[in-house]
Structures are given as structure tokens and as C-alpha cells.
Amino acid sequence: MARASPACWPAPACCNADFNEARLERYLVLAHAAGITPVVVLTKADQADPAPYVAAAQGLSQGMAVVALNAKSGDVAALAPWCRAGQTVVLLGSSGVGKSTLANSLSGGTLATGAVREDDAKGRHTTTARYLLPLPQGGWLIDTPGVRELQLTDVADGIDVLFADLIDLAADCRFRDCKHSVEPGCAVQAAIKAGRVDARRLDSWRKLTSEEVTNSQAMVAAKTRAAGKFTKKSAAKRRPN
Template identity: 50%
Template sequence: MSFSSLVGSSSPSSHPLVPYGWDVDWEAEFAPHAEQGLLPGRVVRVDRGQCDVVTPAGTVRADTEFVVPRDPMKVVCTGDWVAVDPEGSDPRYVRTLLPRRTAFVRSTSSKRSEGQILAANVDHAVVAVSLAVELDLGRVERFLALAWESGAQPVVVLTKADLVPDPVTLAHLVQDVETTAPGVPVLTVSALHGDGLDVLVALVGSGTSVLLGQSGAGKSTLANALAGEDVMDVQAARDVDGKGRHTTTTRNLLPLPSGGVLIDTPGLRGVGLYDAESGVGQVFSEIEDLAARCRFHDCAHETEPGCAVRSAVDSGELPVRRLESYRKLMRENQWIVAKTDARLRSELRKDWKRKGAEGKAAMEAKRGRWA
């Protein structure tokens, strides 16, 4: 069966992969591979060196052996667009990846400072946060930094809103998250009762969305509500801490009946930054704006004169928690980048030595006053 007969038309709008996000730009990217007789497809699931790929001929199982690079950032991932062997090939292989538009990446626990791609070609990063437990605003900021860095538009969804019956309390929680997430839509949803789902459905109704959050955040319940059927298993969260088991164990790509595509992910215990300086800057945009007004361009916002950031903290305009969170994420990101950047590593060592010397001098000065 030829490629053209599978497509049925030269128009991308009638392409069988349109429900999965196919468009004229992907058509152009794939053109050279079509000339080689390969089929386009989108990876819907990856599992131990093999992946499920939806193609114009249906979903096929393909081996990723031919695209196993030394760079872990180029491994096949859910959401990737690929070129696969045509029908009749045995075994069937993924031959190449099409260039990614966006990629959601976190750091691994590896000492080599490697990144792990959680989802590719994503338009919306939906961060699910459970209202069944106390809000961890620092974790929300961390998710948002990675989301902004990926190139996707973040969205925060406060799940299990039915567990907060007091509207005043709910409004305060939403306000706390909105302050934490400038420029990001914050929605409250009860998937159990369907409250707030219409707004979320409209938001993810075009493009590809990835669903992120900790175990117990209600991601699988939310995925089922958006899909209109039970496509994901759901388990109850523990009453003690609101945490759940890993209901979802692989990243799965699902076409939604209202349009758009959803990638559901396993619950994430650790969300390490990976070269996400610009993402951190967007999460803390108010601090970046204040820093531009500091007297010194390299102000550390500690004891320097003319520091606009410290002035905002002293006046109550900027919460101390926000500044501390900003510093923490920037330090973490610098540490990750420094593992692979010798120049930055050298600069950080000099900075640590300088601060150590300043601290030692301050202690000696205090001892002199006490003597």
C-alpha cells in the first residue's frame, strides 16, 4: 500500500493523523521521509526499547534500535513525531525523529547531569495540584519553571475542589496559587462532579497537553473526565497525606473527543530543574522586574546598597517566601548547568570562596567585639 493511498488526499486537513496533531508543518518536515517510502506516526507510548506508534495504517509496534543516541535528550519519547518502516516490514523500526517543537525536560539523579524528556511537542503543560492536602507552593513554582522552559503554556488545575466546600477558603487558595503563578491560568476542578471541566476542555481542545503532578493529585481521574471514558485506572489516595500509588506507570498519548491530544504521565516524586534559567525567570517575573532596578547589575539581593528586591521585601511588596524560593531554584539550576560548563563551574567556586571569606571575616570581627 503506498503512502498516498494511505493518506487518501494531499490535503493535511484530511490526513488520518490530524486528530493526533498532524498539520501542514509536520507534513513539510516529513516530506523527505515520504519519498523513501516511510510512514509518519506519533509515539503514543514507549516501553523498554519499543514503542506504540499511531500511523495512517493504524497503531503499530516499532523498535527504537535505530534511534538510540548517546545523547539521552534524543531518545524516543511519548509525543514524538517519527518515521517508521512501511507495512510488511518485520521487524518494524522507528527510523528517525522529526525535529521537536517543544520538550518537557527534568534532570535525572545521574551524577552526569543528564536530562530526561517527559513529553515532546507539547502546547500546554497542565500542572495538577490536589486541594486534598496542604498546598506546596514551592513545588508548584518548580513545575512551572520546567513548563515555561519547555516552550509550552503552563496551566495550573486545582483538583478535588469538592473537598473545599467553603467558597471563601477556596478563593484564598486560588489567590495564593495565582500569586505564585503570574501569567498562568489557574482553574479549580472537581472531576468527580464535573465542576470546572468545561473551561479546561475548552483550553486543551486544540494542540497537545501534558498532564503533570504528584501521585494522588487526581491526574488519572482528570484524564478520564477529559477523555469522556475510563481510559486510565484510578486508585484512591491515602487519607493520611493525600498521596496515591502510581496509577499511571507509563506516559500515554490520548486523542480527546472534544479535540486536542492529552499525554498522561506517572506521578512525579522528584522534579529537578534542567537548564531552566529562563523558565525560573518567568515564574518569578516580578523579581526579575525588580532586579532590573537594582543599583548594581550583578546584585545578589542580599546586602548590596540600592537593591530594589530587598526594598520590596522590606516594604512587604514581595513575600520573603518568594525570594527564598527564587534563590533556591536559581542555585539548583546553576549547579546543574555547572556540571557540564567548566567556565561556570570555575565562577561558582570563586563566588563560594568569596562568600566564605566574607563570612569568616564577619565572624572574626564579631569575636573582636566580644573580646
């Protein structure tokens, strides 16, 4: 996506058992790393009390917009501020959260939609390709296939944005190499004990940081190997017969 035009990245999630904070954090990291404004859209708000889901989503990132709605109703009007001329909306989320239904309501389109399985509330893949759709307000919408797994690579900046509160706290730790575990004078652990920080966020910060480092190192190694093979092939072609 061209960064020349303002864009937002609605990450749809359901107001039901499929709601997953850790999964949402991955989408938010990816959005921040790309310089895109994330907006969490909680679909199927007519099936349960959306308040606890809204509170949980808002707790993931300070000041982030969270919208709970029924994608089949006029609730979608709440997303109008992000659908205006010069803006591009990208829908990203798991199968069954209602991305195509939301895309149809926003664009007036007729993308195929599917039911979710009754046993686990999860959906089957309905969208199997990316679609670029014009919006009545003048913007554009990109509907994407459901994401089964999202591995993070080269998104360190996005992690820093999402966990900026923990990074700020860590700066006040007694030791610069504090692991935020059992070290004395740990400002992060102090905030957790005081109830100002959820311990789950610290675990998530550690996990995503470790994954990002491992995957980024693997990507660099793969590129190095590929470059080496290319160099050898080029040298072989230049050798006289």
C-alpha cells in the same frame, strides 16, 4: 513534544494539605523553559474552600490561568479552551492529585485510578506509563506517572520567565552585584518590606537558580567525560595491530 502544535501544561495540585507552592514553581519553570503554556489545575475543590489555594497559585505567575474543579464532575468543562483541535495537553503532578481521574473525565477514557492514603493524603502510583489519549474537542492529552522529585537542569530561561518580576526589580538595585540581602539600595528588599513581594519568592528564586546552575554544570561535565571516553575508544580502534 513537538512545538509545532500549541500545547498547555496543566499542573494538577490538590485543594488540601498536599498543596505546595515550591513544587508548583518547579513544574512552571519546566513548562516555561519548554515554551509550553502552563495552566494550574486545582483538583478536589469539593473537599475544601478553593479560594485560598487559587490565590496562592495565581501569586506564582502573573496572568497564569488557574482552574479549581472537582475532576469527577462537569467542572472539567472549564478546561475546554485548552483541549481543542491542534492542541496537546500534558498532565504533570504528584501521585494522588487526580491526574488519571482528570484524564478520564476529559477523554472519556478508563485509566485506572487509586485512592489516597488517609494518614498523609498522598497517593500511590496508579499511572506507571505515559498515555496519549484523544479528546472529544479534537485535541490530545498525555497522562504521565506521578512525579516524586523534580530536579531542574538547563532551564535558566524558564526561571527568568517565572521570576521576571524579581529580575525587573533587581535592575533597579543600587549595585549591579546586589545579593538582595542586606545591601543598601536593594530594590528587591524594599519591595518585600513594602509588602509588594513575598519573601518566599526571593528564597525560591535563589534556590532554583543555584540548583539549575549546579545541575547544568554537572550535566556539561558528564557530557565532556563521555565525549572523551568515546574519542579514546575511537582512537584505539584506529590504531594498527
